[in-house]
Amino acid sequence: MKLPIYGPRLRRIARNHFGWRSLRPGQFKPMRAVLRRKDALVVLPTGAGKSAIYQIPAVLLPGPTVVVSPLLALQQDQIAALNEHGDPKTRAVRVSSAETPAQQREAIAAIRNGEAEFLFITPEQLSDPERLAEVRALRPGLVAVDEAHCISAWGHDFRPDYLALGDMIKQIGRPPILALTATASPPVREDIIARLRLNKPEIHVSGLDRRNLFLEVAYCPDDNYRWRKLTTMLDQERRPGIIYVATRRAAEELAERLTDAGYPASFYHGGMAAGLREERHQAFSDDKVDIMVATSAFGMGIDKPNIRWVAHVALPDSPDSYFQEIGRAGRDGEPARALLLWRSEDEAIQRFFQGGSPSEEELQELAGELHKGPASKTALQKTTGLGPRKLGQYLNLLEQVGAVRPGAGHQLTVPARAPLPAAAAAAALAEYERQQTVVKSRTDMMRAFAQSRQCRTETLLAYFGEDLRKPCGHCDNCADGTAHEIAAAEAEGPFPVHSQVRHGEWGTGMVMNYEEERMTVLFDSVGYKTLSVPVVVEQNLLVPA
Structure with a gap:
């Protein structure tokens, strides 16, 4: 089926089905990616209309749209907004712990019979093999993952239940995935792409400058x-x-x-x-x-x-x-x-x-249980005594070091050539320490933002990988003229902003911004570092990667 990808059709659907007179900046390009059946990661600020990016194309796409969202209250608001039009092409239903089994069956039937377009669901529901099979039978045309930063261990709203989403989506037929979030710095974006297993996704970051x-x-x-x-x-x-x-x-x-x-x-x-x-x-x-x-x-x-x-x-x-x-x-x-x-x-x-390292003994015990054969999270909770959140974080670390992977029917298995329990625990602990180094650097960046004399918005957006190019005019440093003085005095740095560089000890990194003879670089291994530009140049500390 050849799908229309031009603006007039999308605007007409926005107007006729949703009552929106126009599309907002930053919405059209991701919509086009959805219609082209491409994976996409969209970073738009709160209130910028992220939901419309999957809602409008869904009217054109064959098959229902599955929306994975972490909060029932958030789902309810979106469902109410979709259903107020009384249009079957925009009707939404939900399967969650808030519905009775009969209501859940009615929701699935409504999607199956073409009486509803959007199925809102939580990761916990998809973890049920029977529910997963029901959703697969619906042959969804798109999966939208809202608040996608929840899948990232770097994200401040990390949800262990999100970790298996990539595998779950594969099991329901692997339709295109649209990941949506209001905030995602480069490490978080990379994590989202890896954990959702996005295939050469289009990445759209825009509108982060809130001018009001x-x-x-x-x-x-x-x-x-x-x-x-x-x-x-x-x-x-x-x-x-x-x-x-x-x-x-x-x-x-x-x-x-x-x-x-x-x-x-x-x-x-x-x-x-x-x-x-x-x-x-x-x-x-x-x-x-x-x-x-x-x-x-x-x-x-x-x-x-x-x-x-x-x-x-x-x-x-x-x-x-x-x-x-x-x-x-x-x-x-x-x-x-x-x-x-x-x-x-x-x-x-x-x-x-940020304190409180994982227990190497608990990690080793968990890895040992996994070596006994495939097991579910529920079974592992019983045998190890670990709570759901700690178990999720431990499994996340073990997965990163190749000691566990999701299997069929939500069973966790040990890959071939995986490290033995003691080695797996040691490697997981080392990975945790590496991550904590990056976490500490993010707190350092927050203090740097607080102390900065540069345009606040410029500094903040540089952290998220967006270049404002000029002072914003709506922060205290711009209001008192400090930001403009610094911007006028700044010279071009030795490397372009957002270019890749390499350090002899810290490896590869991305140049984030310059301020008063200082440069901030985001390194893969140690996080954010602020360096003296004259020292970098004199000692040749960085080279293009």
Whole structure:
């Protein structure tokens, strides 16, 4: 079947089936890739219309579209939006733990009978062999993986259940895959491609510059100064807004302090009961809570357009987390503010969270269980006593060192010539340490962003591999003229931005940006490094790769 790939047809479908008068920048090229049956990875900011990239082409593609998404609340919002038109070509159904067995059967039947186009499903459902066979029988024409950064160990919302997705998609007939995320730095993108087994994917990164979002950073010598800066912002700005903190205890204490000071606030963190979390989430969505003090657990699924500001009262663990969190402000296109209030002590908290190496003994025991024969994750949990999250992370490490691989029927097997348990555990631990070196470098990059005198947006986008080419005009460094002075004084560096270079000790890397005789390079083995340009040139530290 020859599929139309030109703009007028896509725009007509957008208008007639979805009520959208036009396509947004960054949407058309990925849609064209979908219609050409090519794998694609799309990085677009929150609120830029990522869902439309699979929804509009799905009307033209033969076969239903399977949408894998990690959060039921997020799925429900998307399903409601699709079904409000009453159009069978855009009708969506869901198979999840929220539906009864009868409802699940009805959903599959609706897709089979052509009464619905979109099947929303979680990775946990696909891990059931019977469910996987049902989905395969539907002969899907496309699989869209939403929040694709969840599959990456580098991603701040890592989900172990996502790790088997590449194998699951292969088992349902390997239709084209569209991976979607609002934030993915180069290491995360490479991880997504490898783990989903994308085949020569088109990579589309665009629109990361949120022009309605003013970026501001202030160093706070003590907590009293930080409190005064925070309350000054609360007095100046409209609400609602989100305040991100580093720990659960900090969320509770700051919410109480704000409330006592006349700024009514609620708190949210991962240690709360699920029912209470859902209640707080809904209250914020319904404008019943103006100020939410939260850890990073208050994240995906917040589809609220009128958030006027996002404040951080601690240094985030990485630019990935920071970019995702500030992206929740100003989704309606109206002016919004992102304020980062940081102290040097914030880094110690992040180092604490990054501590705690895997147990080599537990890794060896797990590898030993795998050598006894094919086993499911459920069986391994029983025999090893490991929790689901730790088991997923351990299996991830063992898979990276060639000690385990997914088999038929969701059984895990040991490949031929795999290392023996002791060697596998040692190699897995070494891989973990390598990854921690990269993780530490990302925290270093967050501090560099906070201290930078360069355009904030330029610095942030360079981390994600996008070149802004000129100061943004909507950050504090641009507002006070500092960014423009630095941009005018900067000379061309010895290597083009985003070119590949090689270091004698650290191996290959990518040049990310230059600032005041310093250059940042992302190395495959050790993460982000900031180097002196004169030293690099004088000592010939880098050569083109």
